[in-house]
Amino acid sequence: MQQYRRMLGLPGVRALMILMFFARIPLAATAMVLTLLVAVGLGGSYGAAGLVGAAGTIGVAVGAPLMGHVVDRYGLRPMVLLATLCEAAFWLTARFMPYPVLLGSAFFGGLLALPSMSIARQAIAAMVPEDLRRTAFSLDSISIELSYMVGPALAVLLATQLSPQAATTGLGCAVLVVGLLIVAFNPRVRADHERGDTERVPRREWLTPKFIGVLAVGGGAVFVLAGTDVTMIAALRANGELDWTGLLVVIICTSSAAGGLVHGAVRRSLPQVVLMGLMGLLTIPAALFIGEWWLLALALVPSSFLCAPTMATTGEEVARLAPVSMRGAATGLQSSALTLGASLGAPAIGFVVDHSSPAWGFAAAGLGGVLVAGAAWGLGAGRTKKANQVVPVG
Template structure:
């Protein structure tokens, strides 16, 4: 636990982790609030709700790197003003919008989503020295797991106990509160030493095959997580134990959190591509469990332990490979990778489940992860092979690895 004590003793780290945890809750509740409003209150069905979600996802994926670049050039506060006003405005007026208008505004609102997760990762890179970043990013991954346990549940409670319109207004209030809190705190996104350097490095220089591989691993990890979530629900419904789904998902998330805590306490980092490959391999046979909810829960745990470590390793690598002057854009690309991974994983596995069985859904999620790990390894090997003889390897990087 010494690494955790050292990390939490750093100035500003405790406050940052607490603030970012609460800032992520509206983001994790957004999808559930919008889905319930469209599918239930507007009576348009879950397909229509999913379409708006997909359009918003495209907006988020396109907007995240742009917002990151705003942070790189103008600082955090201008970006917070734009996103806080923009996203809060969407949630205020969403309850009055027709379905076609929601489709259009969902895309625009997605582009202006307050990037709480990117802000947290940037601030960690600025506040935490390199030797403690693995621990800090592990805590950040655990915090993300906890926010996903709180956010959607809170949206369901407000929507069912009051109304979905109330839930949408609560989203607007939540965004306004966390945006204001972040504006007041204004966490550093560059260290004092990094602020002294004003050199701008072209994107083609820092967006290397190795970094692209890291982003692919991030997308692949979320592909597995999103696909696994769909397969869990399908498996529970197939076995007639749908009411136990929340218990299985909570234990799955808790296993990921435990894995993140263990990873953060380790003395050294593990290769990101290796973590990704094992996550995929351990996901493939989950569907063989069948039977009752508790057997599925137990079989999920080995893969669950690797979820948070894989995500944490992605954040650590992006912070190391991206130059400080472009870190905002790089973390924005990371967020886009996560978003696209979820956007592809859930419908792909859902299609397989609909036309085959839940077991094949787990298999597809796992195989997809293994293939992404292989592609990331090839990209890193390609960069190594292209490097001129005598070129120094990046600090902390093993030749031929993504991490």
């Protein structure tokens, strides 16, 4: 664990990791709060709730690169202040909106949302030297897993014990608090030796096919995850075992966190596209184990183990390939790619499940991941440094 000790011993890194864990809890709760507000608070359908969620997701995908551009031009604090005030205003007023107004406002709420994911990645790239970035991005991926275990649970707790409207108010207050904490902490987004690097680099010079391939892998990983989640719920529901959903989610999240822990400790790692391809390939066999929830959990452990490493390597590659002066825009595009993967994965695999069976859902999700990995390799994302093409060693 020497790599982790060295990384956490760097000035400000330990505080950054703790802060970003809490900063991403509101983000993790967003989808659940919107669903509960529309379906329960406003008495609408789940389809109507999905439309609001889709509007917010599109807003996030469009807004993340724009927010990154603001960081590149004006610095982190102005962007965080703007995003915090706008997103908090949306959540604090959402409880008073009729459905048509909420549907229209959700896009702008996502467009101007606090990009906590991008902030963490930019800060890690600036505060951690390249030889420790794998470890830092791995720990960041583990932190994301934990945030997504806590956020939705808190949202459900507030909505059921108080009301969905109280959950939106609580989320608005949480966004305001974490945003002001980020402003106060003001993590660096440029290393000391990078502060003079302000020259604007034309997008065509860094947004290369190889960079697009790296983004595709990140989006592909989330595609597999979103498709797996939908199929997992369908399989449990078909077996009358829906009550075991929470425990199954904890098992696969724990597996992903363990994979991230190992990935961050090794000195050399598999290439990004290989991790992505293996993740998709190992998802397919889950189609054979949908009879019992515990068998399904065991079947999903191997692919889940590669989730955090794949995401960590994506962040590492983006930080390595993006020019310093365009790092904000680059990490914003990464967030957009992840959002797009989630937006495509759930409905596409859900369509497969609706017209066949949960077994085919797992097969389609895994095959989609393999195809994305192959396409990314063709774009050049797999052609990394020779040192990175060695099987992990302890």
